[in-house]
Amino acid sequence: MRRLTTALAMTLALSPVILPSTLAGAATLHLAPSCKPAQMKVSLGVSQGAAGTFYYPIVFTNEGATCTIFGVPSIRAGLRPVAKKPPTYVGLWARNLSMGYFPALHRIGHHQSVSVAFAVSDPYNYTASQCRPKGAAGVYVTLGSFARAFVPIPHLIVCSALPDLVTRLIVPGTSGV
Numbered sequence: 485m486r487r488l489t490t491a492l493a494m495t496l497a498l499s500p501v502i503l504p505s506t507l508a509g510a511a512t513l514h515l516a517p518s519c520k521p522a523q524m525k526v527s528l529g530v531s532q533g534a535a536g537t538f539y540y541p542i543v544f545t546n547e548g549a550t551c552t553i554f555g556v557p558s559i560r561a562g563l564r565p566v567a568k569k570p571p572t573y574v575g576l577w578a579r580n581l582s583m584g585y586f587p588a589l590h591r592i593g594h595h596q597s598v599s600v601a602f603a604v605s606d607p608y609n610y611t612a613s614q615c616r617p618k619g620a621a622g623v624y625v626t627l628g629s630f631a632r633a634f635v636p637i638p639h640l641i642v643c644s645a646l647p648d649l650v651t652r653l654i655v656p657g658t659s660g661v
Contacts, residue, residue, distance in 0.1 A: 516550045516591050519630040523548030526633035529658050536606040541660035545597040554587040556580050557627040559602050559651050561620035561642045565634050574620040575642040578649035587653050601660025605648035607641050615643035
C-alpha cells in the first residue's frame with residue numbers, strides 16, 4: 485500500500501511537467517485531418533534484393549495540405565488496370581507481418597512521404613508446380629481510406645499458388661524500413 489501511495493504521489497508531482505508536453509503533441513496530431521486518396525501520390529521507390537527476396541518500397545507522398553495516415557497497406561499483384569473493368573489479380577494478397585503491432589499515426593506535411601517495403605519471394609526458390617509463377621504488371625495498393633493506386637513494377641513475377649508477398653506497417657521516409 486505504501487508503494488502505491490508513493491507512486492501516486494510521484495505521478496501527481498510530475499504531472500505538471502509531463503502532461504502539458506504530452507497534450508501539446510497529441511493536440512498537434514489531431515488538428516490535422518486524415519489524408520484523402522486525392523492528395524496521396526503512390527509510387528515505387530528503389531528496389532533491393534537479398535537471399536531470394538525482392539524488396540519494393542511503396543511510397544505514399546502527400547501532395548496536399550498536412551494530414552495524418554497510419555496502417556498496413558493491402559497489396560496484391562495484378563495486370564495493368566483497364567478502364568471500367570474490375571482489376572485482374574495475379575496470386576494471393578500479401579501477408580501482413582505486423583499483426584499484433586500498434587500502428588503509428590504519421591503526420592505528413594506537403595511533399596512529405598511515408599512508405600512500406602513489401603517483399604516478394606523469388607519464384608525460382610520453389611518448384612514450378614509449387615509456385616506456378618505468373619507475370620504481373622505491378623501491384624494494387626490500398627491503405628485504408630487514405631490511398632488507392634496501381635503501381636507498375638517492371639518484370640514482376642509472383643507465385644500464383646503460394647502467398648509469396650508480405651507487407652507491414654508504414655514508416656516515415658521513402659525506404660520502407
